[in-house]
Every structure is written in structure tokens, then in C-alpha cells.
Amino acid sequence: MTEVVEKGLKKIGVTVSKPVLAILCIIFGILVIAIPDLVGIILGIFLIIEGVLLLTEYLELKRQQPTPQQST
Numbered sequence: 001m002t003e004v005v006e007k008g009l010k011k012i013g014v015t016v017s018k019p020v021l022a023i024l025c026i027i028f029g030i031l032v033i034a035i036p037d038l039v040g041i042i043l044g045i046f047l048i049i050e051g052v053l054l055l056t057e058y059l060e061l062k063r064q065q066p067t068p069q070q071s072t
Helices: 001-009 016-033 036-064
Strands: none
Touching: 016 036
């Protein structure tokens, strides 16, 4: 059942990292509004997390691509 759901989500372009990113954006946005002095720290943490999510998504897509067969 989970395989069907995952395939359906990938067809429409939804990955696991996007919901996680949305939640992080909401949390960090609330923190910036509540404590404006933390903007630099929050932005740094956010960019690190976003970079890790993008890198893992790229590596996952690269791993799923078939490698070309070499013939001699």
C-alpha cells in the first residue's frame, strides 16, 4: 500500500522533503516574528537544513536512474 502512495506522490512531484520544509518554514517564521534578534541564526540553520534536504533528494534521484551498460 505504501508503495502505491509513494508512486502516486512522486507522479505529482511531491517528495518527503517538501512537507518537512513547509513545517520548518512555519516554525522558523514564528520564531523570527517572536524573537527578531534570532534572524541570522535561524536563517543559517534553515539554509543548512534546506541544503541537506536538496542534496539527499538529488542523490536519491541519481540512485534511481539506471546506469548505462558498457559493451566491448
